[in-house]
Amino acid sequence: MKRTTLSLFAGTAALAAVTGFATLTTPAASGADTAATAARLPVERSSLLCPSPSISDLAETSYTSYTPVTDGTAGSGTATLASATTETDDATTGKKDAKKGSKPVVTPKAPGTPAVGDASGADTPALVGTADGKFAPGWTVQETTEIAAGDGRGLQGVACTAPDTEFWFPGASTSADRTDYVHLTNPDDSAAVVDIDLYGKDGTVKSAVGEGITVPGHSSEPILLSTLTDEKQTDLTVHVTVRSGRVGAAVQDVDDNLGGDWLQAAADPAGSLVMPGIxxxxxxxxxxxxxxxxxxxxxxxxxxxxxxxITPAGHETLHVKAGMTTAVDLGDVTRGEAGSLLLTPTGQSAPVVAALRVTRGKGDQKETAFIPATAEVGARATAADNSSKGSTLSLTAPDAAARVRVTASAGSGGGTAVSKTYSVRAGTTQDVAPPVPSGLKGTYALTVETVSGGKVYAARTLAATEGGVPGFTIQTLPDDRGTVAVPEADEDLSVLQK
Known part of the structure; x- marks a missing residue:
């Protein structure tokens, strides 16, 4: 068989691996070369990685898994979230050996209903999750941690992320009052090799140990940023690239005075950026x-x-030098109105990544969270782990008016799903108390779908006050990529004659 034929079959097999469905069809007419419109089919497998939640013995962590109901999925499937490794005593040496596999922390029973699990203390490991069949499209897992006191006290939250090969984190720091870690989690059997580059106010920050970091298979490595450089930088951009393999990555900020939170990867570098949900x-x-x-x-x-x-007074424009991190304090920019920050080029466009560090509270009762620039909601996006109180949904339509449908799922312990449609005017942010399932028991998920109009960006805020400290965490809601475009493939028998 010739290479051209192998390529055709290999391409079809690759599509089938992603979607579980691909066909070869006979052309409608000889010599026709117009490609049919690609169909959108549900993905059949998803992977998510959750970092180790905290180094505090006081940490109380909850995990919420949710898959929205998706038309066209298979009738079967599974989803599990478990530690990548378990430690067992080696009978010969008495040392601890890491072995793959552990009891699942969360095992969902059906799409449309959240499943929950929990963990306590500083020894909670990173988790690896896989979902297939009907559980795969749009699968999301929220990791939320409450810390009652000490460094990093408050509420910390992160949406568990898919493994990838490149991540940008503007907003990290090696200042004396912060302890920032880059958590790298490898879900695969083979080791991953990772480079971590740091960029400060004067450009590249020299580091002799940030290159060629090995992350063994089925393991997680928290890398303390201050061990990569002796420089104390208030504002850093962290760039994680993977030479071989793939990892999940997130930055954890533990502040001596301002609590802390997770900084998730920002959207890919672009000329225009949106940071929703201040x-x-x-x-x-x-x-x-x-x-x-x-x-x-x-x-x-x-x-x-x-x-x-509106244009913030005194901060009408921002100049970002090539290869250098730029930071500016916008102060009380919202002035009592919820908002979203929009960055657009004044002239020729250049690729930019950005994030916001948001502070609430006053005096010694302050807490912080991060809002990275994010992709649009697109067809659908989901945020898990909501309660009847303390959840706020922020919807932004930067360019054109839009309508979105927000669905509150059934509760993890009971309740009936409800939906509500919102209209968002062009150039505005609408902060809403999201719908709550009737008869809610437990926690629930929010699914946002763009119905019509322009692009919509969204973020969800969780808030909980502990000891007078206004703990909060913010997660953006990019498209869940629950479906994939599958072009129709035509059989071309002429390749057999070449």
Whole structure:
């Protein structure tokens, strides 16, 4: 068989591996070369990685798994979330050996209903999750940790992420009052080799130990940023690239005075960026940006508030030098109105990554969270682990008016799903108390779908006050990529004659 025929079959097999469905069809007419419109089919397998939640003995962590109901999925499937390794005593040496497999922390029973699990203390491991069949499309897992006191006290949350080969984290730090870790989790059998590059206010931060970091198979490595460099930098951009294999990555900020939270990877470098969901009672907002291009970036800064897009006084534009991290304090930019920050080029576009560090509270009762620039909601996005109180949904339509449908799932312990449709005016942010399932017991998930109009960006805030400290965490809601485009493949027998 000739290579051209093998390529045709290999391409079809690759599509089948992703979607579970691909066919070869006979052309409608000889010589026809017009490709049919690609069909969108549900993905048949998903992977998620959750970092080790905390180094505090006081940490109380909950995990919430949820898959929205998706048309066209198979009738069967499974989803599990478990430690990548378990430790057992070696009978010969008495040492601890890491062995694959452990009891699942969460095992969902059906799409449309959340499943929950929990863990306590500082020894909770990173988790690896896989879902297939009807559980795969749009599968999401939320990791939420409450820490009553000490460094990092407050509420920390992270949406468990899919393994990948590149991540950007603007907003990290090696300052004296912060302890930032990059958590790298490898879900595969073979080791992954990772490079971590740091960029500060003057450009590349020299590091002799940030290259060629080995992450063994089925393991997780928390890398303390201050061990990669002696420089104390208030604002850093962290770039994680994988030479071989794949990992999940997230940055954990533990602050001596301001609590802490997870910084999730920002959206890929782009000319225009959206950071949705700044709480209305934010007392301080710090913008951190970086351009990886060869040219400087000049950006227009706007706040999409409930009443429309406004330009923050004194911060009309932002100049980002090529290869350098730029940070600016926007202060009380929301002035009592929830909003979303919009960055757009003033002239020629340059690729930029950015994130916000948001502070709530005053005096010694402050807490922080991060909002990375994010992709749009697209067809559908989901945030798990919501309760009847303490959840806020932020919807932003930066360019054109849009309508979105928000569905509150059944509760993890009971309740009936409900939906509500919202209209978002162009250039505004709408902060809403999301719908709550009737007869709710336990926690529930929120699924946001774009119904019509322009692009919509969204974020969900969880809030819980402990000892007077306004603990909170914010997760953005990018498209869940629950479906994939599968082009129709035509059989071309002429390749057998070449």
């Amino acid at each position: 709480p209305k009672d934010a007392t301080s907002v710090r913008l951190v940006a970086f351009t990886n291009g060869d040219a400087d970036a000049d950006l227009k800064v706007r706040l999409a508030s409930a009443s429309g897009a």
